[in-house]
Every structure is written in structure tokens, then in C-alpha cells.
Amino acid sequence: MSIQAPPTLLDVVLQILLRNEALTFSFLEYLPKELFPPLFKKAFTSKQTNILRAVVQAWPFPCLPLGSLMKTPDLEILQAVLDGVDMLIAQKEKPRRCKLQVLELLNKHRNFWNIWVGTTKGNCYPRVISKTPTVEDRAVPGGKKQPLKVLVDFCLKCPDLDEYQKYFFQWAEQRKSLLQLCCQKLQIWEKPVCSVLRLLKSLEPGYIQELEVSTLWRLRSLPLTLFTPDTEYMRNRSRTNEGVELIECMYTALEERIVTTVISQLPKFSSLQHLCLKEVHFFKVSLDQVLRSLRSSLETLAITHCHLSQSDLNCLSKYPSIYQLKHLNLSGSKIFHLCARPLKVLLERVSATLQTLELDDCRMEDSQIKALLPALSQCSQLTKVNFYGNYISTSVLKNLLQHTASLSQLSLELYPAPFECYDVMGGFLVERFTQLGPELMDTLWAVRKPKIVCFASNVCLKCYERCVYIQDVCLCSCWQ
Ligand SMILES: *[C@@H]1O[C@H](CO)[C@@H](O)[C@H](O)[C@H]1NC(C)=O
Ligand SMILES: *[C@@H]1O[C@H](CO)[C@@H](O)[C@H](O)[C@H]1NC(C)=O
DSSP states (O other), rough: OOOOOOHHHHHHHHHHHHHHHHHHHHHHHOOOOGGHHHHHHHHHTTTOOOHHHHHHHHHOOSOOHHHHHHHSSSSHHHHHHHHHHHHHHHHHSTOOOOOOOOEEOOOOOOOHHHHHTSSSSSSSOOOHHHHHOOOHHHHHHTTOOOEEEEEEEEEEEESSOHHHHHHHHHHHHHHGEEEEEEEEEEEEEEOOHHHHHHHHHHHHHHOOOEEEESSSSSSSSGGOOOOOOOOGGGGGGGTTTTTTOOOEOOOOOHHHHHHHHHHGGGGOTTTTOOOEEOOBBBBSHHHHHHTOOOOOOOOOOEEEBHHHHHHHHHHHGOOOTTTTEEEEEEEEEETTTTTOOHHHHHHHHTTOOOOEEEEEOOOOHHHHHHHHHHHHHOOOOOOOETTTTTTOOOHHHHHHTTTTTTTTTTOEEEEEEOOGGOOOOOOOOTTHHHHHHHHHHHHHHHHHSEEEEEEEOOOOOOTTTOOOSSSSOOOOGGGG
């Protein structure tokens, strides 16, 4: 039988504080700084909104990372904290004790509070605690109070907002002039309602680090302030969009104009590292224009489910901005009708950096795969390759496997079942596959000791699964 440890002094103090709200309010001024995080956390857990409201107004640290504490959005708690912020804003002078400058609603740093209040060991997220406000931080010219910075991530999945988001948006919109609202990650999946658009206009673009727009609606209805320097605080062009590291665009052929808009803005994103283009049909704008306008060196280039022409493919070997790629994804962009030479040249260029290569469903054939092999064998940093969905014969597939002899970092390798496993109508020949699987695996083991290797059929059109050979054959649902 285990004996329960006696409560620590801290526990006792917190209990007293939580039980006597009036006492807590009168003591907040004198409470040691170290007690604030555990008190806030306890009040949060027990939903003591009065205490939360008061603690916010006396918060002795520059940052309050509320988002890290809130695993699921809780409207009541948000309301209490924002009420506290309101009271703080309403005061002419910031209370002596209060150092609050940044309210973080980002849901990252999951374990942060446990570490902060000492229930878990680990490195504390240093910015929150160590940042001592400088004189400039506290005062702006004219003696005005520095606006409170509010950091958020937005993921707008439906046109309307959920209750929590709605409350926050309304709150933020009414206090626009008193806050500095910074959005680090903005994902827009659906056309947002007008009120959201209005609010997005007030976001400070320099702080948008990731922008993901995957919508079928017109980009033109997105506030252009996100892209162009046409608001007051964005006069400095070179700073605009400086922080954006990821752009993800997904468009249909009909929305050519939108693609043109985004691409025309690309030169402004000076620290872009990841560019993902999905279902973009290069007609008026070419891939060449896209790559030519890059101002930074990319880590990720994904051109997936796109219609590529030979001239699009050709430019892959022309621009040094993609010579340091770590991740190349051309999945779903069919290139069976094109000459693969430019892709080979690109592989040569990126051989020292490339870690993942995804060519799923590119429908490449023997001659194209053969063209890539010498270059592929030099990509010694590769950890993942995906060749599913290409039309390769057994002999060329074996050749491909042999060319991976020096790729010792590979931990995941996905190869297609060779085309001998299909009949003339495209039907999958399971017996043939069962026989070839071990043979292919042996070919690989003869050159290297692989980690995870799969050979797989195309996706079955009935059950959307694949027949896979790993150590044994695992059939799709239709065959079982
Ligand atoms: C614009 O921003 C850049 C980069 O931060 C800076 O070097 C430059 O001095 C700024 N220019 C003006 C006019 O503020
Ligand atoms: C590559 O692109 C495909 C198709 O868009 C996607 O399903 C896959 O997750 C991408 N791979 C990576 C590593 O992002």
C-alpha cells in the first residue's frame, strides 16, 4: 500500500489562495512572482474565472502563453482571460506589477506549463521567462502605452467560425487599435465570411510565417495586405512577408488568374523555404516564371497533381534556388510523355542535400527511370523514396534497386509492382506478384541491408487499397 505524499507548502498556499478569492485579490500585489504560474494553472484547471481575470492583470512576466495550456478551446476561460486583458487595457497606467506584453494563443509548446511550474523536468521555453522588457518595449513615443501583442494561429476550415473563434474575432476586432494582432500560421481552407476578412486585413503581415491557402474561391477576395505592402505599417517593402516560410497553393485550371496573382507576389517572400503547388495548371504562367521569381533557396518543392509540359520540366535544372532541396515531391504530376533528362540534372544538383524524393504516380516508364538512375545513385542523403505508380519492368526495377547500393540512409522505400504483374486489361496478377516479390527483395538485400521496403500494386479502384509485398504479400480487401 502506498502512502500518499503530504501536500507541499506550495500546494497548501495555492489551496488557500484558490479558496479565498477576496484574500487572493488583496494579496496579488505582494505575491512572489514564482507563484503566478502555478496559481494560474490551478485556477485554469478548476475554472476559477475570477482568479484568472485578476491574475492576468497582475501577470509579472512579459508573456502569457495561454494557448499552451488550453489543449481544447475553452470559451469560458478565454472570456475570463480576455476580460482581464480588457481591464488592463482600460487602465491609463499599467499596474506596477504587470509586465504583460504578449498574449500567446498558439497551441504549441505542449508541455511548457508543466515544466514551468516544475511538475515535469525539461528545458523551459526561454523567451517567456528571460525576456526582460527594455525601455523601448514599454514606451512608445508620445507616452502612449505599447499595444498588447496577441499571437494566434488561425485555421479557417469552414466559412463560418466556431464559437471560440467567433468570440475571439469579435473581441479582437473591437479592440483593433489597442492590440497588435500577429498571426504566425494562417491556414484558409474555405472562403471566410466578411467579418473574418475584415479582421485578416488588420493582421500584421510581417508576422505571418506560414500562409496556406487551399481554396477554390478567388484569392482576390483575400486581403491583399497579406501579399502587398499597401497599408501604412508596410511601407517598407523589403520587410513585407519577410517571415513567410511556406506557401501552399491548390487551384483548379479555372483559376488561372489567381495563380498569376500569387506568382507575381513571389519575389516579395524573401525567406520562403517551402513551396507547394498542387493542381496548378501552368498555362499563362509557366513553372519557369515561378522558379525564376524565387528569392531564397528552397528546402521543399512540391509540384503535385500538376500538368507539366516539357518546358516546365526543363526549367527544373536551370535555377540555383532549388539546388539545395531537401524534399522534392512530384507526386501525381504525370510525366510519361516527357523527356526526364532535366529531372536527372536536378537530381545531380541536389545530390548532396536531397532527403526525400516522391515520384508517386508520375507514370514514368522504363526509359525515364533508366535516365534517372546514375543521378539517383549519388543522392546519398536520401531517407525516403517513393516510386509507386510508375510503369516499370522487372529488369529495370532490379536495376533501380541495384542503383541504391550506396544510399545507406534510406529508411523507407516504396516501389511499384513491376508491370509484368498486370494483364493486358490492367488486371492485377496476384500470383505473379507473389512470385516476384521475394525475387525483388533478394535483389535489394544483395546490395544493401534495407530498413522498410514495400513493393505495391496501383491503388485498387474498388477498395482504394494496394496489394503490398513487405515480408509477405498483403492483399487489398477485394482479394481477401
Ligand atoms: C526596411 O527593412 C530593411 C530590412 O529589415 C532595413 O534594412 C531597412 O533599413 C528598412 N528601411 C526603412 C526605410 O525603414
Ligand atoms: C507529396 O505529394 C502528395 C500529393 O499531393 C501528398 O499526398 C504527399 O503527402 C506529399 N508528400 C510529402 C512528404 O509531403
